[in-house]
Amino acid sequence: FTLRSGSEPVVLLSAGVGATPVLAMLHALAAEKSNRPVWWLFGARNREEHPFQEESRSLLQELKYGHSYIQYSRPRPTDRRGVDFDAAGHLAVSAFDKIGVPHDGQFYLCGPAAFLRELTAGLAAWGVTADHIHTEIFGTLDSITPGMKAETHSPHLPAEPAGFGPQVSFARSGLTLPWNAKYQSLLELAEACDVPVRWSCRTGVCHTCETALIAGNVEYDPEPLDPPATGDALICCSRPRGEVILDL
Ligand code: FES
Incomplete structure (x- = not known):
């Protein structure tokens, strides 16, 4: 380039x-x-x-x-x-x-x-x-998938007490847990559970974190620069609006 x-x-x-x-x-x-x-x-x-x-x-x-x-x-x-x-x-x-x-x-x-x-x-x-x-x-996959080696990931419930929000399911990881408002985003919750994720900007610009939303809706803060494709969510800047199931 x-x-x-x-x-x-x-x-x-x-x-x-x-x-x-x-x-x-x-x-x-x-x-x-x-x-x-x-x-x-x-x-x-x-x-x-x-x-x-x-x-x-x-x-x-x-x-x-x-x-x-x-x-x-x-x-x-x-x-x-x-x-x-x-x-x-x-x-x-x-x-x-x-x-x-x-x-x-x-x-x-x-x-x-x-x-x-x-x-x-x-x-x-x-x-x-x-x-x-x-x-x-903007960004490359190799440098923005920290810790993606399979053997380093064993999804688990977070160490801290459960939250009181709607249920969040990480379908591929076989985890369901209540949303905890202490997290700024679904990405942060996934990281706390050691669910494999991809990210780069963490501010709704690059779409690296775009994930299929199998069920439910999310709300954004900040709003992404461009919306994700229909049926997807940018997990770095979104929180669940009711129960959600993510393809993670
Ligand atoms: S990590 Fe860049 S949009 Fe989510």
């Missing part, structure tokens, strides 16, 4: 902390005083979760043809449209014609899996050829 040399426009598309690798590209373009048109397209939940805001803005100002378009999926009342962000909602290819994104650019995408899937499909449908689309998922 590296910046290719050439004269074509460069379109840097990212969400949340997925901005990190494409920010390095923006630094490189600014350092060489590139004459290429450069687009910085970024999605976040709101200003509080908008990393590198000042840094990206000042780098774009160093470029002759720098453009920026920021979308907040859940802007707060204090977030300033036209200053902090340009539009509410999720970043989508459907807006690109209106804002003037060039079809013939090299597109570099970094963010959660769902973000990459959606935008890659959108770009292909918009006429961008595969050799102009470069993607990098």
Whole structure:
């Protein structure tokens, strides 16, 4: 996932902390005083979760043809449209014609899996050829599955006294126990039970913790950047709303 040399426009598309690798590209373009048109397209939940805001803005100002378009999926009342962000909602290819994104650019995408899937499909449908689309998922499975060796996991009830909440079942692990409000999330409860889990951001951005919800409903706090697929739950930022059965 590296910046290719050439004269074509460069379109840097990212969400949340997925901005990190494409920010390095923006630094490189600014350092060489590139004459290429450069687009910085970024999605976040709101200003509080908008990393590198000042840094990206000042780098774009160093470029002759720098453009920026920021979308907040859940802007707060204090977030300033036209200053902090340009539009509410999720970043989508459907807006690109209106804002003037060039079809013939090299597109570099970094963010959660769902973000990459959606935008890659959108770009292909918009006429961008595969050799102009470069993607990098935020996080990798090997480094974000701590302790996944089978022999180290033997799911068990937590050491502390049971809670008084609705029943939570980890179906694959054969465990059912009452929810305890001392946990911030279903992920924390699973960890307390030594149930094998996957996670990375723990804040509802990367979807690494996405798990099939066999039965029941959950509520989110914080709300995820993008909702999980129908029938799934992001366990890092959710709690049970009534009895739940998770495919864990
Ligand atoms: S761990 Fe990233 S969304 Fe749950």
